[in-house]
Amino acid sequence: MKLSSRTERGTDDIELLGRMIRPLCSWFADQARDLPWRRTRDPYCIWVSEIMLQQTRVEAVKPYYSRFISELPDVRALAACPEDTLLKLWEGLGYYSRVRNMQKAAAVIVQQYDGVFPQDEKLLLKLPGIGPYTAGAVASIAFGRAVPAVDGNVLRVISRLTGSSEDILLDSTKKHITGLLEAVIGSTDPGILNQAMMELGALICLPGENCSCSLCPLQNLCVSRRLGITDRIPVRNVKTKRKMERRTILVISDGIHGALRKRPEKGLLAGLYELPGLEGERTEEEVLSYIRSLQLEPVRISKLPDAKHVFSHVTWIMSGYMVLVEELKEKSGNGLIIFETAGGETGFAIPAAFEAYAKYLNIKKGREALLAASGPSEVG
């Protein structure tokens, strides 16, 4: 069946969205999850939760959110927080540029707005790390402004509801859907409507073939359901292909201490702490030669299982080695940061990309645990 064009649909879609509001908001009032950030209208708390929820599941965000708000309860505290403490609070959430931008934005709010969040979404949009979605969410939920907050969930719900075959990865589609919502959002509580659409997308109108239309408050209005095309909508024409990079990761220890180093201040995982490593897939001999170049004396080397980590634009394919060395010390020029492994806690923010190997530094039995790794070979 041929779907109608955008211009043919325009006013019909606005009318349909108008009819969506009452059943959707009533469903939200009954079924919304009780989430910590829904118990407040404090723009700071809503902002923190929205940034954390980008690319991270609700259940995973909850403990991070509580800890973050308890340690840094307002923009002044965030603006003044030392970088290492901030990154530690974010450790495991990934996409660290998000929290760095939050701190920059907090500094602007303190300096330019005397620590008070601006209400106007156009002013919010000028803050570092705040795009149209976050500006819409904060402005509508905290201040009741009639601004849509269009994320992936909302794009999916509205595309399906209206039966749109437009590619949701295109900016033009996002603008079009934002425009449709702008036409109706002023007729209700904008914060509730935005959250209700997101909640429906998160709980009922799920991606792929997983939507639970029989539980949906919009089932009698939904064009995709009527046409039996919910599995084909939304359309996403993915064009980009992720780059693959091979790396060799080194777990260096003397049985009591482990070694980290700081990543460069620019680029992927900028300024975070990592396990030392080399580009490419390296042999045992190449690794040992590198270890000696760090002025360390290797005792044993063991191959660790391969691992993979997917970033948004690149995938790391990692091979790993555990290297037991004689006394591990910070020496001038080797760039290593040495820490005691006994507590299993480094005190440094180590990105999730290194998770598969960082676990080998949680050494509580001392030297034996290192030597127990598979297939160790003596270094002559």
Ligand code: SF4
């Ligand atoms: S009826 Fe189904 S496809 Fe339509 S909005 Fe509801 S869950 Fe989504």
